[in-house]
Amino acid sequence: MALSWMLAHPAPVLFIYHWTTTKANKTGVITECSSCVVPGPGISSYSDSPQKVGKSLDTCLNWAQKRIPPEQHSQTPLYLGATTSTRQLNLSHPTFSDDLLAALTVALKSTPFDFQGAQILSSLNKEVFNWIAVNYVLENFFKYDWQGHLVPSGKGMAGVLSMGGTSTQLTSGEEGNQAPKEGVRLQLYGRTHNVYIQHCPCHGTDQLRRRLLSMLIQDQKSAKTVSNPCWPLTYSQEVRWQSVHAGPCAASDDASDIPGPDEVFNITGSSNPSACVTLVHSLLNSSSSSCSFLTHSLSSAVKPLQTRFLVISEAMDFLRKSVPSPDLGQAVNKICGMSVEELVQESQTSLDVAADYCFVTAFIFHLGTKGYTLDFDKSVQTAFREIGDPSSGWTLGYLLSLTNTIPQDSPGVLKGIEPGVWSLLLILFVVLLTGSFMRISYRVMVKENSFSNRNSSVFDDN
Structure with missing residues (x-):
């Protein structure tokens, strides 16, 4: 115990x-x-x-x-x-x-x-422990035979994509040729496991939201009411420029577009799935993106890892529960097309949290376009709920x-x-x-x- x-x-x-x-x-x-x-x-x-x-x-x-x-x-x-x-x-x-x-x-x-x-x-240890937990609940280390004895599972190890507030991490047993990365060696269940972690600062949900709002404000120039395709209709926030464009993650390609720090903008949701995907692609492919695993393509020298990744994110849990299809494109259309009422009712969380599920789903969809295999199976979530x-x-x-x-x-x-x-x-x-x-x-x-x-x-x- x-x-x-x-x-x-x-x-x-x-x-x-x-x-x-x-x-x-x-x-x-x-x-x-x-x-x-x-x-x-x-x-x-x-x-x-x-x-x-x-x-x-x-x-x-x-x-x-x-x-x-x-x-x-x-x-x-x-x-x-x-x-x-x-x-x-x-x-x-x-x-x-x-x-x-x-x-x-x-x-x-x-x-x-x-x-x-x-x-x-x-931080490295925490991601390694996430990796251990995920592969444990998926019975990738071992399985029970018909007599109730533990035997090797024979399955490969899953990877973990964990989205925090400030950063995102990719953890797997596959080294790949991407940098930077860190690695540790584990001895678990009679086997040695080499685990590698790629850290992506400024790409957590909170920082991505700030950067996305900053991009929208700059793209729509002097408008005081700014349309956000990643938020549901009728949802809006009054946002001070300094609150979304401050700190080490802030970036701007054109200094002339930067408003005064105390300028306030009314960000209003327009619920446009395709426009949200385009916006997120633009954000992640911009020169300000520091993540090699987000910007490479299938035809580039840096290839995506072939590991199957479980996404640890509140938005992904909601996505698994709400969308029956494993098609991430359909998932974006479903989540980004939800009304305020649907989000609140189905997510059982605050609207301020649920309003960001659309752009997080678009972020996950972006990874799918880069060649990553993301686990959409609801049984994964069920297995986790049984043990924690x-x-x-x-x-x-x-x-x-x-x-x-x-x-x-x-x-x-x-x-x-x-x-x-x-x-x-x-x-x-x-x-x-x-x-x-x-x-x-x-x-x-x-x-x-x-x-x-x-x-x-x-x-x-x-």
């Missing part, structure tokens, strides 16, 4: 993972997942009193203590992990970051579990990698073991500081302008 914390916007979540007592070639086999959402405000509400943050975890910690047999509490290792947003907060305001992590550490040490310390995970959640997939991968260091019990049939014989447990407390710590960082150090009448952007930093 394992617990995994995900402190994210809008509220922290505690996951409990269960696994069997034995291993498959020295790596754990996780069988189910449950979760607890922390009640009350998010972590960002403790910016003025970080010492109180630990108290907010009590409800879910008590829940975990009740689910884990008392006699096993002291034998249960507890880990604290943090990702990119924590590192960024540490750079911008290290004292405050230290205070938050120290308060969380104190809270975890006070539990009956065996706290093993904290680790700040690199795509947005927290890296925590599953992190846990699986940690099981290499945990002793195993005597071997046996791995499928169908009753919970009563799960003698060794692990708590993995993984802090995913996606929106929460970034929002704290903004409140403490950064006063960046954002869209008027809209909540601060979600930064799922990768």
Whole structure:
């Protein structure tokens, strides 16, 4: 059994993972997942009193203590992990970051579990853990035979395209000839896996939105009302120029077209799928695009990777659920043609979030035109839901990698073991500081302008 914390916007979540007592070639086999959402405000509400943050975890910690047999509490290792947003907060305001992590550490040490310390995970590690999780739930590492024994699956490994708020990453076991890339070597389920990550800054959903709006404003010159083909009809926002054209990701091909920083534009949706695709193609093929895997063509010297990629994105989850056809062109027409009412009803999320599904789908469609194979199968989403959640997939991968260091019990049939014989447990407390710590960082150090009448952007930093 394992617990995994995900402190994210809008509220922290505690996951409990269960696994069997034995291993498959020295790596754990996780069988189910449950979760607890922390009640009350998010972590960002403790910016003025970080010492109180630990108290907010009590409800879910008590829940975990009740689910884990008392006699096993002291034998249960507890880990604290943090990702990119924590590192960024540490750079911008290290004292405050230290205070938050120290308060969380104190809270975890006070539990009956065996706290093993904290680790700040690199961006590369997070993507590798995503890759592990995806291939685990797809049973690409192993499968069960008819007797319930684990055997090699014989299948190839899937890749992962993860879209964060500021960047996009492509992770696969195929090296290819694209640059820049990073690589790691993993030992999982008795095999060595070389995993490569291509990082694409400024191509996350938030930054792509800003760049797209910036391009629209410049293309339509002096118009104060700007048409956006990627937004649904009747949806609009008042946007200050500085809010979409600031920071390292901002780019302009013609300085004469740049409005004043305080100029405000009314961006209005026109719901035009073909125009949105053209706009996204233009954006991604422009000189400001820093991603080689987005700009090459099938006939170029740099070839697309032949791996089948699972896209980790809220928009892709919605697309799988809403569009029966695996044709990405039809998916763009469907999503980009939805009304405001349809988006809100079918997505079960806020309109400000759902309004961006069209351009994200167009972005994914663009990758398809570059020769990438993107997994549209709904069974992928179903498999993830059975073991966890795509947005927290890296925590599953992190846990699986940690099981290499945990002793195993005597071997046996791995499928169908009753919970009563799960003698060794692990708590993995993984802090995913996606929106929460970034929002704290903004409140403490950064006063960046954002869209008027809209909540601060979600930064799922990768």
